[in-house]
Amino acid sequence: MNRFDGQTAIVSGAARGIGRAIAERLASEGATVAVADIDANGIEGVASDIGGSSFAVATDVAEPDSVAVLHNEVINRTGRLDVLVNAAAIVPFVPWDDLTFKEWRRVMRVNLDGIYLMCRAASDIMRPKQYGRIVNIASNSIFAGTPNMAHYVAAKGGVLTFTRSLATEIGGDKITVNAVCPGLTDTEGVQESPHKDMFNFVDMLQAIKGTGTPADIVPAVCFLASGEAHWITGQALAVDAGMIRH
Numbered sequence: 001m002n003r004f005d006g007q008t009a010i011v012s013g014a015a016r017g018i019g020r021a022i023a024e025r026l027a028s029e030g031a032t033v034a035v036a037d038i039d040a041n042g043i044e045g046v047a048s049d050i051g052g053s054s055f056a057v058a059t060d061v062a063e064p065d066s067v068a069v070l071h072n073e074v075i076n077r078t079g080r081l082d083v084l085v086n087a088a089a090i091v092p093f094v095p096w097d098d099l100t101f102k103e104w105r106r107v108m109r110v111n112l113d114g115i116y117l118m119c120r121a122a123s124d125i126m127r128p129k130q131y132g133r134i135v136n137i138a139s140n141s142i143f144a145g146t147p148n149m150a151h152y153v154a155a156k157g158g159v160l161t162f163t164r165s166l167a168t169e170i171g172g173d174k175i176t177v178n179a180v181c182p183g184l185t186d187t188e189g190v191q192e193s194p195h196k197d198m199f200n201f202v203d204m205l206q207a208i209k210g211t212g213t214p215a216d217i218v219p220a221v222c223f224l225a226s227g228e229a230h231w232i233t234g235q236a237l238a239v240d241a242g243m244i245r246h
């Protein structure tokens with residue numbers, strides 16, 4: 001089944017982890033994927049591994065000019081934009097006592113401002129076409145109040161409520177906007193941080209036992225990014241082996 005034949009998708013944060021897995025699946029189901037990330041070397045490798053018509057665009061999602069370059073490149077190359085998946089984020093581990101305003105702003109800038117900028121640019125392209133799918137990657141930490149990441153949880157909570165509002169704003173143009181909220185997932189980012197020591201604790205809270213991987217998150221994202229999900233918008237779907245029920 002090629003659900004994305006003839007479509008163009010942007011996936012941010014696609015140099016590694018969950019974003020990379022989403023980019024690979026969208027491409028394998030027919031999409032031309034703009035592989036976007038601040039990690040310029042990483043995206044070149046991903047785009048070349050994916051092959052076909054997909055391409056890399058070095059992008060800082062928190063910089064308006066960089067986001068504009070990305071969207072211009074997508075239109076110049078493919079003439080359309082059907083799917084936007086916002087997976088780029090900073091995943092910090094900072095206890096409350098160490099949480100400075102500078103660190104707060106660093107995370108807000110990427111994890112919340114970046115979502116606004118990407119949705120602003122993408123929806124401006126999608127609206128005249130009267131079609132679009134936007135999937136924002138939030139986190140189940142917004143329901144759990146996970147420690148050592150108050151700024152991240154606040155930003156991701158903003159992603160959820162922004163998702164609900166934007167769904168209302170542009171639903172009339174047949175654009176859906178949903179959030180996927182992964183649980184702890186084994187990615188390069190997690191392995192580089194103290195979060196890597198949390199898998200046993202999280203396993204205890206999960207209805208289904210085991211360690212989440214990017215491949216476990218991909219199907220929910222691709223369903224919401226597909227045409228058949230046209231009757232679902234403004235929703236948040238926890239994909240976390242049943243840890244959170246909200």
Ligand SMILES: NC(=O)c1ccc[n+]([C@@H]2O[C@H](COP(=O)([O-])OP(=O)(O)OC[C@H]3O[C@@H](n4cnc5c(N)ncnc54)[C@H](O)[C@@H]3O)[C@@H](O)[C@H]2O)c1
Nearest residue numbers: 013015017018037038060061087088089139184185187189
């Ligand atoms: N892994 C988890 O346990 C987990 C759990 C819940 C939610 N999430 C969310 O899933 C998404 C992916 O997580 P991951 O674990 O794969 O992360 P990761 O750290 O492995 O990858 C994140 C990617 O985002 C990119 N990025 C960071 N800042 C950027 C910027 N300013 N512009 C463009 N790209 C930027 C990084 O270069 C990196 O390639 C994130 O939104 C994260 O918050 C992850």
